[in-house]
Amino acid sequence: MPARYVTVDRETAMLLPPDLRDWVPANHFVHLIIDAVGELDLRTARVNERGSGSEQYPPSMMLALLIYSYATGVFGSRRIEQTTYENVAVRLLCADTHPDHDTICSFRRQNRELLTDSFARVLELAARSGALKVGEITVAIDGTKVLANASKHAAVSYGRADEQLQQVELEIEQLLAKAESADAQPLQDGLSLEGELALRHERKARLKQARAEIEARAFARAQEKRAVERPEEPGPPAPPPPQAKDQHNYTDPQSRIMPVDGKSHFEQSYNAQAAVEVDSRLIVGQRVCQAPNDKEQLVPTMASIEPAAGPVKEVLVDSGFCSEAAVKKIEQDSKGWPTGITVLASVGRKPHGRTVADLEKRPDPQAPSPDAPFTERMAHRTATAAGRARYKLRQQTVEPVFGIIKQAFGFRRFMLRGLEKVSLEWTLIALSYNLRRLYNLGVVLKTA
Secondary structure, three states, X not given: OOOOOOOOOOOXXXXXXXXXXXXXXXXXXXXXXXXXXXXXXXXXXXXXXXXXXXXXOOHHHHHHHHHHHHHOOOOOHHHHHHHHHHOHHHHHHOOOOOOOHHXXXXXXXXXXXXXXXXXXXXXXXXXXXXXXXXXXXXXXXXXXXXXXXXXXXXXXXXXXXXXXXXXXXXXXHHHHHHHHOOOOOOOOOOOOHHHHHHHHHHHHHHHHHHHHHHHHHHHHHHHHHHHHHOOOOOOOOOOOOOOOOOEEEOOOXXXXXXXXXXXXXXXXXXXXXXXXXXXXXXXXXXXXXXXXXXXXXXXXXXXXXXXXXXXXXXXXXXXXXXXXXXXXXXXXXXXXXXXXXXXXXXXXXXXXXXXXXXXXXXXXXXXXXXXXOHHHHHHHHOOOHHHHHHHHHHHOOHHHHHHHHXXXXXXXXXXXXXXXXXXXXXXXXXXXXXXHHHHHOOOOOOOX
C-alpha cells in the first residue's frame, strides 16, 4: 500500500473568512490577557481627545499587546510589529490590525501612569480571585542588575576625562596653527580643517559636561552623607573632589557601572528591585535605582509595595540589605512604636553547602538581651529552627522570579534609556510577569 499524506493545498482560496478564535486554543494565555485588560481602568491612558489626525488604536488593545509581548519575550517595537503579522495569537489580540513600531514605542514611552495603575489593579484582581493573600503577608526582597541600553565603552571616568581634555586642547591648538600656516601640508581627501576643529570642539564640550555631571553627583553624595552623619552642622558642605574612577556614560548618563555575576566583571546597568509575596510568588512591589549595591534599598523598596497586597508582617532579605538603621525604620514608626513587621536577614556571608555540624540536631540558642549588639540580635532570628525555616523561603521566592524574567522571558537589557523610562519598563515587566504567573496557577479571574 502506498504512503498516504495529508493534502496541503496553498492555492485554493477559503470560501469564507476564517475566525481567528478557532485558531487559538480556548485555554491560551492570550485570552487571560484580554480578559484582564478588560477589567483595568484605562482612563489614565494618553489619547488624542481632539480626534484630529489619523484614527488611533484603542488603549486596551495597545496595553494588551505590550503585556503579551513582554510576557512572551518580545521587547523591541519592530519585533512586536512583526508579530502582529506572523503570530496567530497576536493577530487575535489585535483583531487583525497592525500598529506600526513607532506607534507601539510611543504608547509604551508615554503611558507610565497607566502601567503603574495597571500593576496595582492586577494585584487587586489576583486578591479578588484568591491567588493573592491580602494582609499579614510575608515578602522576599532582592535586587538584580539589568543591563542598560548603553555600552560601558561609551563611558569616561573623571580621571580619564581630564587626560582627554588636555589632549583635545592640544589638538585644537595644532589645527589652529596649521590653519594659520600658509605652507601647511594639506589634509587627506574628504577632510577639512573646519570640520576637524568642529569635531574637537564638540568632543571638548562633551568632556566638560561629563566632568560637571560627575562633580555634581559627588556633591550630592556628600550632602546625603552629611545629612545622615552630621545633620546638626550648618551651611552647605565643601564640594568634595570626585574619585578618579567615577564614570559618566554618554549614551545613557543615568545608568551606572555596576558589578554583575558575583563581581566577576562590570557592566553599564540599573539595579532593579522587587518585593515578592512568598505564597503566590507575585511581585507586589517594584522599583529601579542607580545604586550599585542594595545597602540603602530596603526602606524605599518596602515603600513600593502596593496597598492592594495589604499590610506586611514579615520581610526576608539577604545581608546586602541589612543595616541597623534600615531595620529600625521598618520595625518602628516615627514615634518608636512597633509596626508589627519583622525583618529576617542573614548577617554576614556564609559558605555554600552544609557541614556535618549543620546536619546535627541542636537546641535553639538562647535569645540575646535587648541591649545586645544589632548583629547578635539579628543573627539569633535566623539561628532558631523556626527562623531558619522562614528564611529559607527567601531564596526560593524572589530569586526564581528574577530567573524567570531573565531566562524564560529573556529580559536582560532595558530597551529604553534614562531612569524614568527604565522604571516604566520594569513596571511593564512586573505586570507581565504577574499575569503570566496567574495563568500558570490556573487562576480564573473574578470580575468586579
